[in-house]
Amino acid sequence: MRAVVISALLLFVYQVQADAYPEFQRYSKEVSGRPIDCAICHKNSDGPEGLKHGQIGSLNSEELKALGAARRAFKPGANVKNPILNEFGNSILNQLGKEKILMLRQHPELLSAALDPTSDLDNDGITDAEEFEDGTHPLNPLDGKPLKLFKNNLKKNRFDIFMLILATGFGVYGLSNALLWLSSKMEKKE
Protein backbone atom coordinates (compact mmCIF):
# COMPACT_ATOMS: atom_id res chain seq x y z
CA MET A 1 0.00 0.00 0.00
CA ARG A 2 2.82 2.33 1.04
CA ALA A 3 4.69 1.58 -2.18
CA VAL A 4 1.59 2.36 -4.23
CA VAL A 5 1.14 5.71 -2.47
CA ILE A 6 4.79 6.62 -2.99
CA SER A 7 4.65 5.60 -6.65
CA ALA A 8 1.49 7.64 -7.18
CA LEU A 9 3.12 10.58 -5.44
CA LEU A 10 6.23 10.24 -7.59
CA LEU A 11 4.09 10.09 -10.73
CA PHE A 12 2.27 13.21 -9.60
CA VAL A 13 5.53 14.97 -8.92
CA TYR A 14 6.88 14.15 -12.38
CA GLN A 15 3.73 15.43 -14.03
CA VAL A 16 3.90 18.74 -12.21
CA GLN A 17 6.50 21.07 -13.66
CA ALA A 18 9.57 21.12 -11.45
CA ASP A 19 10.16 24.41 -9.64
CA ALA A 20 13.14 25.59 -11.65
CA TYR A 21 13.35 29.29 -12.37
CA PRO A 22 16.15 29.62 -14.90
CA GLU A 23 15.41 33.35 -15.38
CA PHE A 24 17.45 34.13 -12.25
CA GLN A 25 20.34 31.95 -13.35
CA ARG A 26 20.30 33.50 -16.83
CA TYR A 27 20.26 37.02 -15.38
CA SER A 28 23.18 36.36 -13.02
CA LYS A 29 25.13 34.80 -15.89
CA GLU A 30 24.46 37.76 -18.16
CA VAL A 31 25.25 40.47 -15.66
CA SER A 32 28.41 38.82 -14.27
CA GLY A 33 29.77 37.21 -17.43
CA ARG A 34 30.59 34.08 -15.40
CA PRO A 35 29.32 30.61 -16.33
CA ILE A 36 26.74 29.68 -13.71
CA ASP A 37 24.82 26.44 -13.22
CA CYS A 38 21.72 25.46 -11.25
CA ALA A 39 23.85 24.79 -8.15
CA ILE A 40 23.60 28.47 -7.28
CA CYS A 41 20.13 27.74 -5.76
CA HIS A 42 19.64 24.00 -6.22
CA LYS A 43 21.25 21.02 -4.58
CA ASN A 44 22.11 19.45 -7.90
CA SER A 45 24.03 21.38 -10.53
CA ASP A 46 21.86 19.83 -13.27
CA GLY A 47 18.67 21.27 -11.76
CA PRO A 48 15.69 19.75 -9.94
CA GLU A 49 14.51 17.18 -12.49
CA GLY A 50 16.04 13.73 -12.54
CA LEU A 51 17.01 10.85 -10.34
CA LYS A 52 20.35 12.06 -9.01
CA HIS A 53 21.07 13.35 -5.51
CA GLY A 54 19.04 16.46 -4.71
CA GLN A 55 16.70 15.92 -7.65
CA ILE A 56 13.00 15.16 -7.38
CA GLY A 57 13.32 11.55 -8.50
CA SER A 58 15.68 10.75 -5.63
CA LEU A 59 13.45 12.08 -2.82
CA ASN A 60 11.99 9.77 -0.14
CA SER A 61 8.48 10.15 1.26
CA GLU A 62 9.56 12.56 4.03
CA GLU A 63 11.40 14.75 1.55
CA LEU A 64 8.42 14.70 -0.80
CA LYS A 65 6.26 15.99 2.06
CA ALA A 66 8.80 18.76 2.67
CA LEU A 67 8.74 19.55 -1.05
CA GLY A 68 4.95 19.85 -0.95
CA ALA A 69 5.12 22.16 2.05
CA ALA A 70 7.72 24.32 0.30
CA ARG A 71 5.50 24.57 -2.76
CA ARG A 72 2.70 25.95 -0.59
CA ALA A 73 4.94 28.58 1.02
CA PHE A 74 3.41 31.52 -0.84
CA LYS A 75 4.07 34.11 1.88
CA PRO A 76 7.44 35.13 3.39
CA GLY A 77 8.63 33.65 6.69
CA ALA A 78 7.16 30.18 6.16
CA ASN A 79 10.40 28.63 7.45
CA VAL A 80 10.27 25.67 5.07
CA LYS A 81 13.12 23.50 3.86
CA ASN A 82 12.79 22.50 0.24
CA PRO A 83 14.88 19.33 -0.27
CA ILE A 84 15.75 20.19 -3.87
CA LEU A 85 17.09 23.63 -2.95
CA ASN A 86 20.35 24.48 -1.23
CA GLU A 87 20.64 26.85 1.71
CA PHE A 88 20.63 29.92 -0.54
CA GLY A 89 17.58 28.71 -2.49
CA ASN A 90 15.73 28.07 0.76
CA SER A 91 16.82 31.42 2.13
CA ILE A 92 15.26 33.18 -0.89
CA LEU A 93 12.09 31.13 -0.49
CA ASN A 94 11.75 31.93 3.20
CA GLN A 95 12.64 35.61 2.82
CA LEU A 96 10.34 36.36 -0.11
CA GLY A 97 7.73 33.62 -0.35
CA LYS A 98 6.77 31.85 -3.55
CA GLU A 99 4.30 34.54 -4.63
CA LYS A 100 7.02 37.21 -4.77
CA ILE A 101 9.46 34.83 -6.44
CA LEU A 102 6.94 34.10 -9.19
CA MET A 103 6.47 37.86 -9.69
CA LEU A 104 10.23 38.43 -9.83
CA ARG A 105 10.61 35.86 -12.59
CA GLN A 106 9.64 38.62 -15.01
CA HIS A 107 12.17 41.02 -13.44
CA PRO A 108 15.10 38.95 -12.13
CA GLU A 109 17.18 42.12 -11.85
CA LEU A 110 15.06 43.08 -8.82
CA LEU A 111 15.88 39.92 -6.86
CA SER A 112 19.06 41.19 -5.22
CA ALA A 113 17.30 44.35 -3.99
CA ALA A 114 14.49 42.24 -2.52
CA LEU A 115 16.90 40.07 -0.49
CA ASP A 116 18.11 40.79 3.05
CA PRO A 117 21.06 43.17 2.52
CA THR A 118 22.90 41.78 5.56
CA SER A 119 22.58 38.07 4.81
CA ASP A 120 25.96 36.42 4.12
CA LEU A 121 25.46 32.67 4.30
CA ASP A 122 29.08 31.65 3.60
CA ASN A 123 30.58 34.30 5.86
CA ASP A 124 33.05 35.51 3.24
CA GLY A 125 32.21 39.17 3.80
CA ILE A 126 30.24 39.50 0.56
CA THR A 127 26.44 39.55 0.96
CA ASP A 128 24.31 36.94 -0.79
CA ALA A 129 22.63 39.64 -2.90
CA GLU A 130 26.04 40.91 -4.07
CA GLU A 131 27.18 37.38 -4.84
CA PHE A 132 24.07 36.82 -6.94
CA GLU A 133 24.93 39.94 -8.98
CA ASP A 134 28.60 38.94 -9.20
CA GLY A 135 27.78 35.42 -10.38
CA THR A 136 29.66 33.87 -7.48
CA HIS A 137 28.37 31.17 -5.14
CA PRO A 138 26.70 32.52 -1.97
CA LEU A 139 27.51 29.29 -0.10
CA ASN A 140 31.14 28.92 -1.10
CA PRO A 141 33.56 31.06 0.94
CA LEU A 142 36.29 30.50 -1.65
CA ASP A 143 34.15 31.88 -4.45
CA GLY A 144 33.74 35.62 -4.76
CA LYS A 145 35.00 38.60 -6.72
CA PRO A 146 38.79 38.36 -6.11
CA LEU A 147 39.26 42.00 -5.08
CA LYS A 148 36.32 41.94 -2.65
CA LEU A 149 37.51 38.67 -1.11
CA PHE A 150 41.04 40.01 -0.79
CA LYS A 151 39.90 43.20 0.97
CA ASN A 152 37.57 41.34 3.35
CA ASN A 153 40.12 38.66 4.23
CA LEU A 154 42.88 41.24 4.68
CA LYS A 155 40.68 43.03 7.21
CA LYS A 156 39.79 39.75 8.93
CA ASN A 157 43.41 38.53 9.16
CA ARG A 158 45.21 41.80 9.77
CA PHE A 159 46.52 40.73 13.21
CA ASP A 160 47.98 37.47 11.85
CA ILE A 161 49.55 39.34 8.96
CA PHE A 162 51.01 42.01 11.25
CA MET A 163 52.55 39.31 13.44
CA LEU A 164 53.95 37.55 10.38
CA ILE A 165 55.53 40.78 9.12
CA LEU A 166 57.21 41.21 12.52
CA ALA A 167 58.34 37.57 12.63
CA THR A 168 59.75 37.64 9.11
CA GLY A 169 61.47 40.99 9.67
CA PHE A 170 63.08 39.90 12.94
CA GLY A 171 63.92 36.48 11.51
CA VAL A 172 65.74 37.81 8.46
CA TYR A 173 67.42 40.55 10.54
CA GLY A 174 68.69 37.92 12.98
CA LEU A 175 69.85 35.64 10.19
CA SER A 176 71.67 38.51 8.46
CA ASN A 177 73.53 39.37 11.65
CA ALA A 178 74.39 35.72 12.23
CA LEU A 179 75.89 35.55 8.72
CA LEU A 180 77.85 38.78 9.24
CA TRP A 181 79.23 37.40 12.51
CA LEU A 182 80.18 34.12 10.82
CA SER A 183 81.87 36.02 8.01
CA SER A 184 83.90 38.18 10.38
CA LYS A 185 84.97 35.07 12.34
CA MET A 186 86.14 33.45 9.10
CA GLU A 187 88.09 36.55 8.11
CA LYS A 188 89.81 36.64 11.48
CA LYS A 189 90.86 33.00 11.10
CA GLU A 190 92.40 33.80 7.71
Added chain:
Amino acid sequence: MEDKKNKFQIFLEFMRERLPLQKMNFETMVQKKEVPIHRMSWAYYLGGLTLLFFIIQLVTGTLLLFYYQSTVSDAYVSVEFITLYVKSGFLIRNLHTWSSSCMIFCLLAHMITTFAMKAFDRPREITWITGVLLLMLTFAFGFTGYLLPWHQIAVNATKVVLQSIEMVGQYLPGSLSTFPTYLKELIQGETSVGQATLSRFTALHVVILPLLFFGVLGLHLLSVQLHGMSQGVDKPTGKKEKFFPIFIIKDFWVWGCVFLGVFILAQCLPFESFSAYPLFEAYNSLGSTPDGIKPEWYFYFIYYPLEMLPFWVIMIGQVVAGVGLILTPWIFKHTSRKVLGMIAWLVTAYLVIITVFGPQIYEVVKGAH
Protein backbone atom coordinates in the same frame (compact mmCIF):
# COMPACT_ATOMS: atom_id res chain seq x y z
CA MET B 1 90.23 2.05 -31.24
CA GLU B 2 92.47 5.12 -31.32
CA ASP B 3 89.61 7.20 -32.72
CA LYS B 4 87.25 5.94 -29.99
CA LYS B 5 89.79 6.84 -27.33
CA ASN B 6 90.13 10.30 -28.77
CA LYS B 7 86.38 10.81 -28.74
CA PHE B 8 86.22 9.67 -25.14
CA GLN B 9 89.05 12.00 -24.23
CA ILE B 10 87.30 14.87 -25.99
CA PHE B 11 84.17 14.08 -23.99
CA LEU B 12 86.17 13.99 -20.76
CA GLU B 13 87.77 17.32 -21.60
CA PHE B 14 84.36 18.76 -22.34
CA MET B 15 83.01 17.56 -18.99
CA ARG B 16 86.10 18.72 -17.07
CA GLU B 17 85.64 22.23 -18.41
CA ARG B 18 81.88 22.25 -17.67
CA LEU B 19 82.17 20.69 -14.24
CA PRO B 20 85.55 21.75 -12.82
CA LEU B 21 85.36 19.58 -9.72
CA GLN B 22 88.80 20.75 -8.57
CA LYS B 23 87.04 23.99 -7.67
CA MET B 24 84.66 22.15 -5.39
CA ASN B 25 85.78 23.61 -2.09
CA PHE B 26 84.37 26.10 0.38
CA GLU B 27 86.92 28.73 -0.51
CA THR B 28 86.13 28.92 -4.24
CA MET B 29 82.41 28.21 -4.02
CA VAL B 30 81.58 30.51 -1.11
CA GLN B 31 84.41 32.57 0.38
CA LYS B 32 85.96 33.93 -2.79
CA LYS B 33 82.87 33.97 -4.97
CA GLU B 34 81.86 37.42 -6.19
CA VAL B 35 78.72 38.80 -7.82
CA PRO B 36 79.01 41.47 -10.55
CA ILE B 37 77.02 44.68 -10.03
CA HIS B 38 75.37 46.19 -13.12
CA ARG B 39 71.96 47.22 -14.49
CA MET B 40 70.84 43.59 -14.78
CA SER B 41 71.99 42.53 -11.27
CA TRP B 42 68.37 42.08 -10.15
CA ALA B 43 68.16 39.03 -12.41
CA TYR B 44 70.65 37.18 -10.18
CA TYR B 45 67.90 36.88 -7.54
CA LEU B 46 65.40 35.07 -9.80
CA GLY B 47 67.01 31.64 -9.52
CA GLY B 48 67.02 31.91 -5.73
CA LEU B 49 63.37 32.93 -5.74
CA THR B 50 62.49 29.88 -7.84
CA LEU B 51 64.29 27.76 -5.24
CA LEU B 52 62.31 29.47 -2.46
CA PHE B 53 59.03 28.60 -4.16
CA PHE B 54 60.19 25.03 -4.68
CA ILE B 55 60.91 24.76 -0.94
CA ILE B 56 57.43 26.16 -0.16
CA GLN B 57 55.95 23.60 -2.58
CA LEU B 58 57.84 20.81 -0.88
CA VAL B 59 56.79 21.78 2.65
CA THR B 60 53.14 22.53 1.85
CA GLY B 61 52.86 19.51 -0.45
CA THR B 62 54.13 17.22 2.31
CA LEU B 63 51.61 18.70 4.75
CA LEU B 64 48.78 18.21 2.24
CA LEU B 65 49.74 14.55 1.92
CA PHE B 66 48.72 13.96 5.54
CA TYR B 67 45.07 14.35 4.50
CA TYR B 68 44.88 13.91 0.73
CA GLN B 69 43.30 10.65 -0.52
CA SER B 70 44.19 9.66 -4.07
CA THR B 71 41.02 7.74 -4.96
CA VAL B 72 38.36 8.97 -7.35
CA SER B 73 35.73 8.58 -4.64
CA ASP B 74 37.63 10.47 -1.93
CA ALA B 75 40.06 12.86 -3.67
CA TYR B 76 37.56 15.71 -4.00
CA VAL B 77 36.13 15.21 -0.52
CA SER B 78 39.60 15.07 1.05
CA VAL B 79 40.60 18.33 -0.65
CA GLU B 80 37.34 19.90 0.53
CA PHE B 81 38.04 18.60 4.03
CA ILE B 82 41.54 20.09 3.99
CA THR B 83 40.21 23.44 2.79
CA LEU B 84 37.21 23.79 5.07
CA TYR B 85 37.86 21.73 8.21
CA VAL B 86 41.57 21.13 8.80
CA LYS B 87 43.23 23.80 10.95
CA SER B 88 45.14 26.12 8.58
CA GLY B 89 44.30 23.69 5.78
CA PHE B 90 43.01 26.45 3.54
CA LEU B 91 46.21 28.45 4.05
CA ILE B 92 48.48 25.47 3.32
CA ARG B 93 46.56 24.47 0.20
CA ASN B 94 46.31 28.02 -1.09
CA LEU B 95 50.01 28.59 -0.37
CA HIS B 96 50.75 25.45 -2.40
CA THR B 97 48.65 26.70 -5.33
CA TRP B 98 49.93 30.29 -5.28
CA SER B 99 53.56 29.26 -4.91
CA SER B 100 53.26 26.81 -7.81
CA SER B 101 52.21 29.66 -10.07
CA CYS B 102 54.90 31.94 -8.62
CA MET B 103 57.51 29.21 -9.13
CA ILE B 104 56.64 28.91 -12.81
CA PHE B 105 56.59 32.70 -13.20
CA CYS B 106 60.04 33.06 -11.60
CA LEU B 107 61.44 30.11 -13.54
CA LEU B 108 60.32 31.62 -16.85
CA ALA B 109 61.67 35.05 -15.86
CA HIS B 110 64.95 33.41 -14.74
CA MET B 111 65.25 31.58 -18.03
CA ILE B 112 64.51 34.65 -20.18
CA THR B 113 66.96 36.88 -18.29
CA THR B 114 69.62 34.15 -18.36
CA PHE B 115 69.15 34.01 -22.12
CA ALA B 116 69.32 37.80 -22.51
CA MET B 117 72.50 37.95 -20.37
CA LYS B 118 74.08 35.14 -22.41
CA ALA B 119 74.71 33.24 -19.20
CA PHE B 120 74.46 29.97 -21.17
CA ASP B 121 77.77 30.67 -22.90
CA ARG B 122 80.72 28.33 -22.59
CA PRO B 123 81.49 26.81 -20.04
CA ARG B 124 77.93 27.08 -18.64
CA GLU B 125 76.15 24.78 -21.12
CA ILE B 126 75.32 22.22 -18.42
CA THR B 127 73.82 24.93 -16.21
CA TRP B 128 71.56 25.92 -19.11
CA ILE B 129 70.54 22.38 -20.09
CA THR B 130 69.74 21.42 -16.48
CA GLY B 131 67.73 24.67 -16.26
CA VAL B 132 65.68 23.66 -19.32
CA LEU B 133 65.12 20.22 -17.76
CA LEU B 134 63.97 21.88 -14.53
CA LEU B 135 61.51 24.00 -16.53
CA MET B 136 60.10 20.87 -18.18
CA LEU B 137 59.88 19.07 -14.85
CA THR B 138 58.08 22.07 -13.35
CA PHE B 139 55.51 22.01 -16.15
CA ALA B 140 55.11 18.27 -15.51
CA PHE B 141 54.52 19.08 -11.83
CA GLY B 142 51.84 21.58 -12.86
CA PHE B 143 50.15 19.14 -15.23
CA THR B 144 50.10 16.19 -12.81
CA GLY B 145 49.11 18.30 -9.82
CA TYR B 146 46.17 19.82 -11.67
CA LEU B 147 44.30 16.49 -11.74
CA LEU B 148 44.68 15.65 -8.06
CA PRO B 149 41.70 17.65 -6.64
CA TRP B 150 39.46 15.65 -9.02
CA HIS B 151 37.05 18.48 -9.79
CA GLN B 152 35.38 19.26 -13.11
CA ILE B 153 38.12 21.45 -14.56
CA ALA B 154 40.87 19.08 -13.37
CA VAL B 155 39.51 15.96 -15.02
CA ASN B 156 38.20 17.61 -18.19
CA ALA B 157 41.37 19.64 -18.81
CA THR B 158 43.47 16.48 -18.33
CA LYS B 159 41.27 14.69 -20.87
CA VAL B 160 41.86 17.50 -23.39
CA VAL B 161 45.65 17.32 -22.96
CA LEU B 162 45.70 13.52 -23.25
CA GLN B 163 43.56 13.71 -26.39
CA SER B 164 46.04 16.13 -27.95
CA ILE B 165 48.85 13.63 -27.29
CA GLU B 166 46.88 11.02 -29.23
CA MET B 167 46.34 13.47 -32.11
CA VAL B 168 50.09 13.55 -32.79
CA GLY B 169 49.76 10.00 -34.19
CA GLN B 170 48.08 11.12 -37.41
CA TYR B 171 51.22 13.04 -38.44
CA LEU B 172 53.65 10.18 -37.80
CA PRO B 173 54.59 7.61 -40.47
CA GLY B 174 53.96 3.83 -40.38
CA SER B 175 54.04 2.01 -37.10
CA LEU B 176 55.21 5.17 -35.33
CA SER B 177 51.67 6.52 -35.68
CA THR B 178 50.44 4.22 -32.91
CA PHE B 179 53.09 5.41 -30.45
CA PRO B 180 51.17 8.50 -29.18
CA THR B 181 48.09 6.33 -28.49
CA TYR B 182 50.30 3.91 -26.59
CA LEU B 183 51.84 6.81 -24.67
CA LYS B 184 48.40 8.23 -23.86
CA GLU B 185 47.21 4.85 -22.57
CA LEU B 186 50.42 4.47 -20.58
CA ILE B 187 49.81 7.81 -18.86
CA GLN B 188 46.07 7.24 -18.53
CA GLY B 189 46.32 3.64 -17.32
CA GLU B 190 42.84 2.74 -18.55
CA THR B 191 40.37 3.50 -21.34
CA SER B 192 39.40 6.89 -19.91
CA VAL B 193 40.69 9.21 -17.21
CA GLY B 194 39.91 7.28 -14.00
CA GLN B 195 41.38 5.70 -10.89
CA ALA B 196 44.48 4.37 -12.67
CA THR B 197 45.18 7.85 -14.05
CA LEU B 198 44.79 9.46 -10.64
CA SER B 199 47.10 6.89 -9.02
CA ARG B 200 49.72 7.40 -11.73
CA PHE B 201 49.53 11.18 -11.54
CA THR B 202 49.83 11.06 -7.74
CA ALA B 203 52.89 8.78 -7.94
CA LEU B 204 54.45 11.10 -10.52
CA HIS B 205 53.59 14.31 -8.65
CA VAL B 206 54.57 13.12 -5.20
CA VAL B 207 57.48 10.72 -5.72
CA ILE B 208 58.96 10.43 -9.22
CA LEU B 209 59.05 14.08 -10.28
CA PRO B 210 60.44 15.36 -6.94
CA LEU B 211 63.23 12.75 -7.06
CA LEU B 212 64.10 13.71 -10.64
CA PHE B 213 63.88 17.39 -9.70
CA PHE B 214 66.28 16.93 -6.77
CA GLY B 215 68.83 15.22 -9.02
CA VAL B 216 68.72 17.83 -11.77
CA LEU B 217 68.56 20.72 -9.28
CA GLY B 218 71.65 19.38 -7.50
CA LEU B 219 73.59 19.34 -10.77
CA HIS B 220 72.28 22.80 -11.68
CA LEU B 221 73.27 24.36 -8.34
CA LEU B 222 76.66 22.62 -8.35
CA SER B 223 77.35 23.95 -11.82
CA VAL B 224 76.28 27.48 -10.80
CA GLN B 225 78.54 27.44 -7.75
CA LEU B 226 81.53 25.99 -9.63
CA HIS B 227 81.41 28.64 -12.36
CA GLY B 228 80.19 31.55 -10.29
CA MET B 229 77.87 34.25 -11.61
CA SER B 230 78.17 35.06 -15.30
CA GLN B 231 79.34 38.49 -16.42
CA GLY B 232 75.84 39.30 -17.67
CA VAL B 233 76.54 42.48 -19.68
CA ASP B 234 78.88 43.49 -22.53
CA LYS B 235 80.49 46.34 -20.64
CA PRO B 236 81.03 45.30 -17.02
CA THR B 237 81.08 48.13 -14.47
CA GLY B 238 83.96 46.49 -12.68
CA LYS B 239 82.00 46.68 -9.43
CA LYS B 240 81.54 43.44 -7.54
CA GLU B 241 80.15 42.33 -4.17
CA LYS B 242 81.03 39.32 -2.08
CA PHE B 243 78.68 36.36 -2.48
CA PHE B 244 79.14 35.53 1.20
CA PRO B 245 77.75 37.22 3.22
CA ILE B 246 76.58 40.31 1.23
CA PHE B 247 74.69 38.71 -1.67
CA ILE B 248 73.27 35.95 0.54
CA ILE B 249 71.98 38.52 3.06
CA LYS B 250 70.33 40.51 0.26
CA ASP B 251 68.91 37.25 -1.10
CA PHE B 252 67.40 36.44 2.30
CA TRP B 253 65.75 39.87 2.47
CA VAL B 254 64.28 39.33 -0.99
CA TRP B 255 63.09 35.88 0.12
CA GLY B 256 61.53 37.39 3.26
CA CYS B 257 59.63 40.09 1.33
CA VAL B 258 58.44 37.71 -1.40
CA PHE B 259 57.41 35.07 1.15
CA LEU B 260 55.38 37.72 2.97
CA GLY B 261 53.68 38.73 -0.28
CA VAL B 262 52.77 35.14 -1.18
CA PHE B 263 51.65 34.40 2.37
CA ILE B 264 49.31 37.42 2.36
CA LEU B 265 47.94 36.34 -1.02
CA ALA B 266 47.44 32.78 0.23
CA GLN B 267 45.75 33.98 3.40
CA CYS B 268 43.44 36.49 1.71
CA LEU B 269 42.81 35.45 -1.86
CA PRO B 270 41.64 31.93 -2.77
CA PHE B 271 43.28 30.97 -6.05
CA GLU B 272 39.99 29.41 -7.15
CA SER B 273 38.18 32.75 -7.00
CA PHE B 274 39.59 33.63 -10.44
CA SER B 275 37.43 30.95 -12.09
CA ALA B 276 33.71 30.22 -11.98
CA TYR B 277 32.49 27.91 -9.20
CA PRO B 278 30.96 25.19 -11.48
CA LEU B 279 34.51 24.34 -12.55
CA PHE B 280 35.39 23.36 -8.98
CA GLU B 281 32.44 21.08 -8.33
CA ALA B 282 33.20 17.39 -7.87
CA TYR B 283 33.81 15.62 -11.17
CA ASN B 284 30.72 13.72 -12.26
CA SER B 285 31.12 11.49 -15.29
CA LEU B 286 27.33 11.39 -15.78
CA GLY B 287 26.77 15.12 -15.30
CA SER B 288 27.11 17.90 -17.85
CA THR B 289 30.53 19.45 -18.54
CA PRO B 290 30.59 23.08 -17.38
CA ASP B 291 31.68 25.93 -19.67
CA GLY B 292 35.15 27.39 -19.48
CA ILE B 293 37.29 24.23 -19.21
CA LYS B 294 40.89 25.25 -19.82
CA PRO B 295 44.33 24.51 -18.40
CA GLU B 296 46.21 26.62 -15.83
CA TRP B 297 47.40 30.07 -16.97
CA TYR B 298 50.98 28.87 -17.50
CA PHE B 299 49.83 26.57 -20.30
CA TYR B 300 47.97 29.34 -22.20
CA PHE B 301 51.04 29.96 -24.39
CA ILE B 302 50.41 26.55 -25.97
CA TYR B 303 46.67 26.13 -25.30
CA TYR B 304 45.36 29.17 -27.22
CA PRO B 305 47.54 28.62 -30.31
CA LEU B 306 46.33 25.00 -30.21
CA GLU B 307 42.73 26.24 -30.30
CA MET B 308 43.38 28.68 -33.15
CA LEU B 309 45.97 27.09 -35.44
CA PRO B 310 46.19 23.72 -37.22
CA PHE B 311 47.55 20.99 -34.97
CA TRP B 312 50.56 20.26 -37.18
CA VAL B 313 51.74 23.89 -36.89
CA ILE B 314 51.75 23.61 -33.10
CA MET B 315 53.46 20.23 -33.25
CA ILE B 316 56.29 21.53 -35.44
CA GLY B 317 56.52 24.69 -33.31
CA GLN B 318 56.81 22.63 -30.14
CA VAL B 319 59.53 20.37 -31.53
CA VAL B 320 61.51 23.36 -32.86
CA ALA B 321 61.13 25.25 -29.55
CA GLY B 322 62.09 22.18 -27.48
CA VAL B 323 65.17 21.34 -29.52
CA GLY B 324 66.04 25.05 -29.81
CA LEU B 325 65.92 25.48 -26.04
CA ILE B 326 68.22 22.53 -25.39
CA LEU B 327 70.69 23.59 -28.12
CA THR B 328 70.61 27.32 -27.24
CA PRO B 329 74.27 27.44 -26.08
CA TRP B 330 75.39 26.23 -29.51
CA ILE B 331 72.77 27.97 -31.69
CA PHE B 332 73.40 31.41 -30.14
CA LYS B 333 77.11 30.93 -29.52
CA HIS B 334 78.11 33.90 -31.66
CA THR B 335 75.01 36.05 -31.14
CA SER B 336 75.51 39.38 -29.40
CA ARG B 337 73.78 40.22 -26.12
CA LYS B 338 71.91 43.01 -27.92
CA VAL B 339 70.24 40.54 -30.31
CA LEU B 340 69.63 38.07 -27.48
CA GLY B 341 67.98 40.88 -25.52
CA MET B 342 65.67 41.63 -28.44
CA ILE B 343 64.70 37.95 -28.77
CA ALA B 344 64.07 37.84 -25.01
CA TRP B 345 61.77 40.89 -25.28
CA LEU B 346 59.85 39.28 -28.15
CA VAL B 347 59.38 36.03 -26.20
CA THR B 348 58.28 38.01 -23.12
CA ALA B 349 55.81 40.03 -25.19
CA TYR B 350 54.35 36.84 -26.68
CA LEU B 351 54.01 35.14 -23.29
CA VAL B 352 52.41 38.20 -21.65
CA ILE B 353 50.01 38.91 -24.53
CA ILE B 354 48.84 35.30 -24.96
CA THR B 355 48.49 34.79 -21.20
CA VAL B 356 46.65 38.04 -20.45
CA PHE B 357 44.67 38.51 -23.67
CA GLY B 358 44.48 34.89 -24.85
CA PRO B 359 40.69 34.54 -24.33
CA GLN B 360 39.98 37.81 -26.17
CA ILE B 361 42.29 36.93 -29.07
CA TYR B 362 40.61 33.53 -29.27
CA GLU B 363 37.15 35.15 -29.38
CA VAL B 364 38.25 37.50 -32.19
CA VAL B 365 39.79 34.67 -34.25
CA LYS B 366 36.81 32.37 -33.63
CA GLY B 367 34.43 35.20 -34.61
CA ALA B 368 36.34 35.80 -37.86
CA HIS B 369 35.82 32.17 -38.91
